[in-house]
Amino acid sequence: MTTTVQTGAAGRPRDPRIDRAVLRATEELVVEVGYADLTVAAIAERAGTTKAAIYRRWPGKAYLVHEAAFPDDAPGPVAGDGPLADDVRGMVVACRDIFSRPVARAALPGLLAEVVGDPVLNGAVLARFQAGTWGAMHERLTRAVASGEARPGVDPDVLIETVGGATLLALLNRPDGVLDDAWVEALAGLLLDGLLPA
Template sequence: MVVDFGRPRDPRIDAAVLSATVELLAETGYSSLLVSAIAERAGTSKPAIYRRWPSKAHLVHEAVFPIGAATELPDTGSLPEDLHEMICRSMAFLTTPAARAALPGLVGEMAADPSLHSALLERFAGVIGGGLAELLERAAARGEVRHDVPATALAAQLTEAIAGITLIGLLTRPDELDDTWVDRTTTLLLKGISA
């Protein structure tokens, strides 16, 4: 058993730091974002931030892409409806001002540091690996999903496809990411995974 004799983390500091990070990202962009500025705006210190997050990238990832209601998988009992909702949520997640400001820097840092990439993916491991695979297994049992690809592999590929299509859309035609785009993307992805 591990006994922690230090002070417990103050959730108010966590919330203030995450909020300050989102605000400053939208104001300055990722490359100009300073941990000292985040600390000042949050009313804390740089050491307090680094005790909670090992790097600026980890902090930004958690601030911009929080795990919560938005990352919970829909389960309507219909694969087309579930996929449509996942694409809507991904689009909403990736088109916030903070996400738009953070993504270029985060992508660059993840490409340069494979351990960072692994750590950031671990945050969503339960959503991607477990929850989505289970949802796809239920869809397969209803005859909606092809059986020749294991659900865990299909979950990973589907996650990559949704994120990839959304990111490329943001880069090439950000003004066209709307309900029509979501419908077309849903149709396209369903054709690839349907039974």
């Protein structure tokens, strides 16, 4: 499901080749120069297009960087009907893999600052996450609570926020950016202690 923010009047169909080139250029440049020094002009030059073409597709740099850092096809948890413990581990692994990508690590500091100060951007970012990884996680946890597989009263949103927050803090604490399988098991174990029925 695409969640690109589109602007401008209806006209001829968008050229997906331009979209791909712009997103690829954005991903490369944010890793090379960082979020603060990234410009739409540099992205346009690298992608072989114009600033006007980019602004027809994305309202601003933050929207574009967010889509490049967290694409619709990023790895996500496979929320199924297997054991809840396996799905929780899958959630932790997916979050680790998404936030550990070099583009995400380079983009997050600047994106977080902009998201806090821009309610429209905040809504767009949340919509992208909820349409993908967070939405799948939420559905699985909601089913688990309803079926008695998880404790009554468990809030899926709080659990998701715990996974995301723990992952971000762990990456900040580890300059090498390595969150290994032992870390996944430790976090998943803590979550499952509070999630599974006694």
